[in-house]
Amino acid sequence: MRVALDAMGGDRAPAVNLEGGADALRRYPSLTTLLVVGDEEILREEAPKHGLDLADPRVKLVHAPEVIGMSEPGAKTVRRKKQSSISVAMDLVKAGEADAFVSAGNTGACVAAAQLKLRLIPGIERAGIASGLPNEFGPCHLLDAGANPEAKPTHLLGYAIMGSAFAKGVYGVALPKVGIMSNGEEDEKGTAFTKQTFALIKEFVATGRAPFEFVGNVEGHDLFERQLDVCLCDGFTGNVVLKSCEATAKAMSKWLKQELLASPVRKLGAMIAKGAFVNLKERANAEAYGGSPLLGVNGVVIIAHGGSTATAMRNAIRAAVESVNHKVNDHIIEALEGISKMEGGES
Amino acid sequence: MRVALDAMGGDRAPAVNLEGGADALRRYPSLTTLLVVGDEEILREEAPKHGLDLADPRVKLVHAPEVIGMSEPGAKTVRRKKQSSISVAMDLVKAGEADAFVSAGNTGACVAAAQLKLRLIPGIERAGIASGLPNEFGPCHLLDAGANPEAKPTHLLGYAIMGSAFAKGVYGVALPKVGIMSNGEEDEKGTAFTKQTFALIKEFVATGRAPFEFVGNVEGHDLFERQLDVCLCDGFTGNVVLKSCEATAKAMSKWLKQELLASPVRKLGAMIAKGAFVNLKERANAEAYGGSPLLGVNGVVIIAHGGSTATAMRNAIRAAVESVNHKVNDHIIEALEGISKMEGGES
Numbered sequence: 030m031r032v033a034l035d036a037m038g039g040d041r042a043p044a045v046n047l048e049g050g051a052d053a054l055r056r057y058p059s060l061t062t063l064l065v066v067g068d069e070e071i072l073r074e075e076a077p078k079h080g081l082d083l084a085d086p087r088v089k090l091v092h093a094p095e096v097i098g099m100s101e102p103g104a105k106t107v108r109r110k111k112q113s114s115i116s117v118a119m120d121l122v123k124a125g126e127a128d129a130f131v132s133a134g135n136t137g138a139c140v141a142a143a144q145l146k147l148r149l150i151p152g153i154e155r156a157g158i159a160s161g162l163p164n165e166f167g168p169c170h171l172l173d174a175g176a177n178p179e180a181k182p183t184h185l186l187g188y189a190i191m192g193s194a195f196a197k198g199v200y201g202v203a204l205p206k207v208g209i210m211s212n213g214e215e216d217e218k219g220t221a222f223t224k225q226t227f228a229l230i231k232e233f234v235a236t237g238r239a240p241f242e243f244v245g246n247v248e249g250h251d252l253f254e255r256q257l258d259v260c261l262c263d264g265f266t267g268n269v270v271l272k273s274c275e276a277t278a279k280a281m282s283k284w285l286k287q288e289l290l291a292s293p294v295r296k297l298g299a300m301i302a303k304g305a306f307v308n309l310k311e312r313a314n315a316e317a318y319g320g321s322p323l324l325g326v327n328g329v330v331i332i333a334h335g336g337s338t339a340t341a342m343r344n345a346i347r348a349a350v351e352s353v354n355h356k357v358n359d360h361i362i363e364a365l366e367g368i369s370k371m372e373g374g375e376s
Numbered sequence: 377m378r379v380a381l382d383a384m385g386g387d388r389a390p391a392v393n394l395e396g397g398a399d400a401l402r403r404y405p406s407l408t409t410l411l412v413v414g415d416e417e418i419l420r421e422e423a424p425k426h427g428l429d430l431a432d433p434r435v436k437l438v439h440a441p442e443v444i445g446m447s448e449p450g451a452k453t454v455r456r457k458k459q460s461s462i463s464v465a466m467d468l469v470k471a472g473e474a475d476a477f478v479s480a481g482n483t484g485a486c487v488a489a490a491q492l493k494l495r496l497i498p499g500i501e502r503a504g505i506a507s508g509l510p511n512e513f514g515p516c517h518l519l520d521a522g523a524n525p526e527a528k529p530t531h532l533l534g535y536a537i538m539g540s541a542f543a544k545g546v547y548g549v550a551l552p553k554v555g556i557m558s559n560g561e562e563d564e565k566g567t568a569f570t571k572q573t574f575a576l577i578k579e580f581v582a583t584g585r586a587p588f589e590f591v592g593n594v595e596g597h598d599l600f601e602r603q604l605d606v607c608l609c610d611g612f613t614g615n616v617v618l619k620s621c622e623a624t625a626k627a628m629s630k631w632l633k634q635e636l637l638a639s640p641v642r643k644l645g646a647m648i649a650k651g652a653f654v655n656l657k658e659r660a661n662a663e664a665y666g667g668s669p670l671l672g673v674n675g676v677v678i679i680a681h682g683g684s685t686a687t688a689m690r691n692a693i694r695a696a697v698e699s700v701n702h703k704v705n706d707h708i709i710e711a712l713e714g715i716s717k718m719e720g721g722e723s
Contacts, residue, residue: 295648
């Protein structure tokens with residue numbers, strides 16, 4: 030298994046990328062090759078500082094002299110900077126020299142490069158990022174979490190099919206539950222966009238070809254407390270929701286810490302109950318997810334947070350390894366073929 | 377001060393409405409009259425069970441035989457059910473018999489009744505709900521949190537003016553900071569809608585008439601960690617963000633409790649540090665805010681959560697009392713007059 034790592038993308042690149050990469054090599058034996066993509070001179074200088082051994086036969090440096098900044102316009106910059114770490118790493122996947130792509134860089138650029146170079150899976154109109162949230166019944170994936178801010182209803186139908194194939198293939202959910210993020214659970218709630226999406230998905234379900242159960246409109250609390258595998262939304266809404274959830278979890282952790290340190294007695298209690306806080310952190314930690322798959326392109330593409338730590342980068346690489354092992358795209362293609370066969374049978 | 381309370385609205389009505397009302401009467405001496413609006417027969421039977429003394433001279437029962445269900449379409453139902461508790465309570469404010477309206481009922485119906493009966497403040501195109509979040513620098517108000525799901529950029533400009541007048545008048549912020557919720561902090565991030573809003577507000581600020589500082593696009597973490605008084609968004613986004621934040625806080629509290637109860641040692645530690653958890657609950661608790669003002673109508677209208685508890689209802693009544701005391705609408709009207717004078721001086 031060969032993973033192409035964009036070593037230059039993210040707010041703390043290349044430090045955390047190199048450290049996360051080194052950690053991934055130690056932990057995941059099935060990662061046979063880590064292609065570290067970026068400015069060779071910089072990487073040769075930085076790698077030893079962050080524990081990455083360039084003499085390791087599993088490590089291969091791939092030179093890419095250009096970097097796409099976090100705030101540059103995605104698609105345009107990808108076309109212009111053909112020697113950027115994102116472009117070069119994606120080219121490795123396209124050429125079959127890598128099995129997966131991992132980046133914490135400019136999301137728009139990663140999505141554009143993936144759609145441009147790897148192309149969309151036939152039958153899919155737009156790629157979407159599936160970000161997992163720690164639902165009590167297993168991960169609930171927000172789809173799309175930011176690849177496609179102004180989506181159309183047909184894009185969300187594609188997300189429903191891909192998201193349920195993902196839940197089935199990776200998490201073994203027999204009939205995944207799919208809902209639409211809305212401002213109320215009643216069928217008539219939402220905007221013109223969510224209402225059109227609701228009608229389209231209902232219509233599709235009525236044909237008997239849906240590989241999922243449609244549970245209708247959902248709200249914030251459903252992300253955590255209700256059995257829900259995929260929460261559909263446009264990329265703007267998904268991104269805003271995901272960041273709001275993460276920000277709340279972070280604020281709660283901070284307040285808890287402040288309160289526990291506010292007096293010697295509380296400090297004592299906190300020390301005794303320490304295990305609880307360690308576990309809570311683990312449970313709420315966005316880093317544990319690390320990277321989110323971009324579903325819909327011909328290849329494994331993992332998008333990590335711009336603010337990723339080394340742990341998050343390592344987990345993003347793990348997500349890449351798991352996506353390859355689970356043959357995520359085969360499940361998506363199979364689901365699409367199943368639907369199209371039924372369609373053929375009907376006509 | 378006379379508050380008209382919709383006793384029939386909300387998931388747990390009339391129980392929590394009556395209990396919250398009774399509690400408010402005990403706590404807020406400036407609340408001289410509580411107009412309890414709803415089905416008289418039901419309320420006479422239920423009031424004693426929930427601690428509300430109908431013989432109290434401060435309590436006045438107002439009969440309203442109809443109830444608007446939580447999932448009925450707002451505007452349409454308000455026009456049809458003229459004897460609903462929402463309509464009758466709003467009529468009391470319109471007639472000058474009450475100084476404020478409080479409801480945990482159908483939000484769409486409350487907003488429609490308010491706009492229909494009280495009318496918009498001249499210069500304001502659409503009313504918006506301002507929901508406070510516990511930002512470290514003082515409350516950050518999401519505006520709109522759900523009154524107007526499909527807003528136009530000009531509506532958000534109105535929200536910026538109202539929200540900053542609110543922050544100034546109620547919280548004493550000299551020059552409130554206003555941002556736009558987006559999927560990234562860079563100026564060019566967002567959808568066509570947020571970009572148009574960004575341009576419109578920037579243009580307005582350039583005229584020198586803005587009673588606020590525009591900080592550009594903001595993200596989830598800014599709601600809690602950055603000095604920000606007003607976060608502008610359409611009502612769909614605001615509602616979804618608010619509920620996602622609340623759901624995350626609730627999930628975190630639940631996980632913390634589970635972890636603390638997982639072993640006898642942890643239980644002991646938790647008992648010793650108990651004060652920390654009590655304070656954390658207080659800090660993160662959406663109930664503490666209780667009700668959110670609907671800004672932009674000629675009157676004080678407080679919208680509480682459909683899932684409100686008695687504590688939340690009591691706090692919604694407190695929000696009504698405070699809004700009247702702070703003369704929120706006078707501040708909004710003053711801000712609008714200031715802007716229009718400057719406009720006159722320019723031409």
